[in-house]
Amino acid sequence: MIKTSGLMIYKKIFLIMSIGFFYNFGQAFAEELSQWQSDFTARVEMLALLQTLNAHLLSNSSATAVLEEWCADHHMAPVSKITARLTKEQDKPISEDTRKRLHLRFLDRIKYRHVQLSCGSHVLSEADNWYVPSRLTDQMNRELNFSDRPFGKIIAPLNPYRRTMEVKIYWSPLEKGWEKNLSRSITNLRDERAISIPKYLFMHRALVSSEAGIPISEVVETYTNEVINFDNKVINQ
Numbered sequence: 001m002i003k004t005s006g007l008m009i010y011k012k013i014f015l016i017m018s019i020g021f022f023y024n025f026g027q028a029f030a031e032e033l034s035q036w037q038s039d040f041t042a043r044v045e046m047l048a049l050l051q052t053l054n055a056h057l058l059s060n061s062s063a064t065a066v067l068e069e070w071c072a073d074h075h076m077a078p079v080s081k082i083t084a085r086l087t088k089e090q091d092k093p094i095s096e097d098t099r100k101r102l103h104l105r106f107l108d109r110i111k112y113r114h115v116q117l118s119c120g121s122h123v124l125s126e127a128d129n130w131y132v133p134s135r136l137t138d139q140m141n142r143e144l145n146f147s148d149r150p151f152g153k154i155i156a157p158l159n160p161y162r163r164t165m166e167v168k169i170y171w172s173p174l175e176k177g178w179e180k181n182l183s184r185s186i187t188n189l190r191d192e193r194a195i196s197i198p199k200y201l202f203m204h205r206a207l208v209s210s211e212a213g214i215p216i217s218e219v220v221e222t223y224t225n226e227v228i229n230f231d232n233k234v235i236n237q
Contacts, residue, residue: 036195036197036228037195038195038196042173042195043173043174043195044173044174046173046195046228047172047173047174049228050172050173050201050202050227050228053066053070053223053227054167054202056069056070057204057221058164058167058204061160061161061162062152062156062160062162063117063125063152063162063204063221064082064117064150064151064152064153065152067082067117067119067124067125068080068081068082068119070124070227071119071120071122071124074230075230076119076120076122076229076230077119077120077121077122078120079120080119081119082117082118082119082124082150083117083118083119083148083149083150084115084116084117084127084148084149084150084151085115085116085118085148086113086114086115086148087114087115087116089114091112092112092114092128092130094110094112094130098130098218101165101207101215101218102130102132102207102215102217102218103215104132108132108134109132109133109134110130110131110132111130111131111132111133111144112128112129112130113127113128113129113131113144113151114126114127114128114129115127115129115150115151117150117221122226122227122229123224123226124223124224124226124227125221125222125223125224125227126221126222126224127151127219127220127221127222128219128220129151129217129218129219129220130217130218130219131144131151131208131216131217131218132215132216132217135210135214135215135216136155136158136216137157140154140155151208151217151219155208155210155216158210158211158216159210159211160208160209160210160211160216161208161209161211162206162207162208162209163206163207163209164204164205164206165205165206165207165218166203166204166205167202167203167204167205168202168203169201169202170198170200170201170202170203171197171198171200171201171202173195173197197225197228198225199224199225200222200223200224200225201223201224201225201227202222202223203220203221203222203223204219204220204221204223205218205219205220205221206218206219206221
């Protein structure tokens with residue numbers, strides 16, 4: 001039943017995008033509109049992009065690798081390299097649930113790291129990271145303190161894997177139930193104004209463990225509207 005329902009939705013999306021293509025074909029030669037104008041076709045395209053990125057992040061052991069591939073596929077920077085800019089955020093206290101998931105012992109020290117992950121001029125996500133320094137090498141700890149390398153790349157020698165604990169969707173380009181009345185949705189969302197998009201779109205909380213199954217860190221990654229800002233035309237709310 002779930003597979004059938006998903007197939008029907010994808011068929012509807014294909015039909016909608018086809019309709020939108022022919023509807024907008026004549027306008028394409030008249031003027032260049034903002035990439036994300038507020039019409040139904042653009043919103044469906046945006047939804048497909050966000051769901052694709054979300055699925056790739058959830059099915060991959062490295063968020064950094066996914067973001068670098070995303071950046072390359074959409075030509076977001078001359079060099080598709082993710083950098084982690086350390087910010088001077090006040091330490092966020094670790095929750096009791098996180099302490100339990102990390103299997104912290106009495107003498108285990110926890111360290112907090114907050115970074116902005118960027119590709120070129122695009123800040124794609126912000127990450128809160130609580131990690132256990134004693135479970136990393138000295139070299140890894142030095143890099144985490146002073147370098148702009150992402151956490152996933154630094155700890156790559158440990159062959160880490162992720163277990164997603166929580167996912168939150170903060171914003172969707174289409175309202176809930178949009179697929180139940182397509183003709184009304186198409187009519188109501190026919191607008192040439194740019195879509196106003198909030199800064200934060202969705203969040204993942206994940207437990208990162210070494211290949212040996214030892215918990216290393218817990219990360220909260222919040223993804224920004226820059227992930228779909230392919231030509232710097234996102235309009236922030």
